Amino acid sequence: MVIGVPKEIKPGENRVAMVPAGVEELVRRGHRVLVQRGAGRGSGITDEEYVEAGAVLCEGPDEIFGQADLILKVKEPLAQEWPRLRPGQVLFTYLHLAPDRALTEALLERGVVGIAYETIQTDDGSLPLLTPMSEVAGRMAVQVGAQYLEKVHGGRGILLGGVPGVPAAEVVILGAGTVGYNAARIALGLGAHVTILDINVARLRYMEDILRGNLITVVSNRYNVERAVRYADLLIGAVLIPGARAPKLVTEGMVRSMKEGAVIVDVAVDQGGCIETVDRATTHDDPVYVKHGVIHYAVANIPGAVPRTSTYALTNCTLPYVLELAERGWKEAVRSNPALARGVNVVAGEVTHRAVAQSHGLSYVPLERAV
Structure with missing residues (x-):
């Protein structure tokens, strides 16, 4: 799988969605990881560290969004990033769709698979990617x-x-x-x-x-x-x-x-x-x-x-889910992992998270019908 890590553009956002250790693990398993040049700078991670881990550096976001099957971010895509998303692409990040009608509609229109860190939930009710x-x-x-x-x-x-x-x-x-x-x-x-x-x-x-x-x-x-x-x-x-x-x-x-x-x-x-x-x-x-x-x-x-602390705390928890998505593909990954399935908010123009649908008065489609 081709995995893309763009540089965050939200004001004041210096975190990055993948650290070199995660890149190395993904590359070792046969995946291709694209990292935008300078993406880790705010967290004190150099481009050279990513290259040493096996990443391919890209000059800008267009190349990453254009090639990657799976986009890893920290924060929700901003309006200037929406046109880069394409149907069937998997977006794995904090989405926070309930208060954001415009972003919700944009993801539905682009036909992406939006998996939100904050709604991944284990059977005991804990939120492993929101907790750190x-x-x-x-x-x-x-x-x-x-x-x-x-x-x-x-x-x-x-x-x-x-x-x-x-x-x-x-x-x-x-x-x-x-x-x-x-x-x-x-x-x-x-x-x-x-x-x-x-x-x-x-x-x-x-x-x-x-x-x-x-x-x-x-x-x-x-x-x-x-x-x-x-x-x-x-x-x-x-x-x-x-x-x-x-x-x-x-x-x-x-x-x-x-x-x-x-x-x-x-x-x-x-x-x-x-x-x-x-x-x-x-x-x-x-x-x-x-x-x-x-x-x-x-x-x-x-x-x-505090991006250095936050980046490492977050990616410690996201990497196992990234590996599942990369190794199995998103459909098989969510079928086999109920916690990950609860993270799926939108699929191919349908809202698959009940709370998001209720927040915007949109139709809710159970995930098993959308997969």
Whole structure:
């Protein structure tokens, strides 16, 4: 199989979809890997390392998209990349289609097979390709939140952990999944007071069992969210429904009730955001805006700020699935691997993921009928 790795073009995105070790494994098994020149530079990987691993360097994306049967990316294709996609080509990347009607329609029109990292799901409900980036994003949410709480960045001028005689900051986290756990872990480690809300009481019980420090767990409902948001210095949105648009848990009225100079970091922005005033995604070049006196950080590719860590963490997990797709072809691979099958969002003009179809009011076609 011919596998293509183009350079990411999303603003501030320095990750790359394959590292030299993965290239070497694919080439060893008889596959041809095309890598765009400079694709790994942002992650500290040189072209020479790819060549030594057996990759064929290409000057631009046209050659890669034109020849590859399987396109490996980190982020969803942008509008200028859509015309390069062709019918039957397999696109393996983070897609986040539920909040993006234009991209969904483009993939349907191009007739590609779109397999989304974020909806690959094992039988126990875990999301193996979303987890490593959720770990990074959760930890970074606290890091960037602490930065924007500084007065020089427009915040309230609060040190997250406080000092003796001065209270620590109040960090409120919506969602106790992978992002929420990692955010809580870092915030507690810095000495903050942490409130974490979730609808799953068993998950909250787990949080109390494994985390130590100034932690409060609260069942998520409108009343409790409204109270917690009001006293938050740093509010982190960490809600996820796999493949679906994130629910709006925090209303604009709730944001109005927040303290002047408080900070919101909505990690759920790539699925539409769970906070009503997060009405657009931002970039690493221009990451924040202020609304109702509250700083909003809404970068949709938070892990892209630490690309070396993120690239290796991601490709450690994607490579086994890439090998399956390359060795068996996508049809046989999804037939034999239910987790991979759940990642298939679109096939030849049909939506094969129920949550994506529901988000856009489109017809849903079960995968077994589309294959």
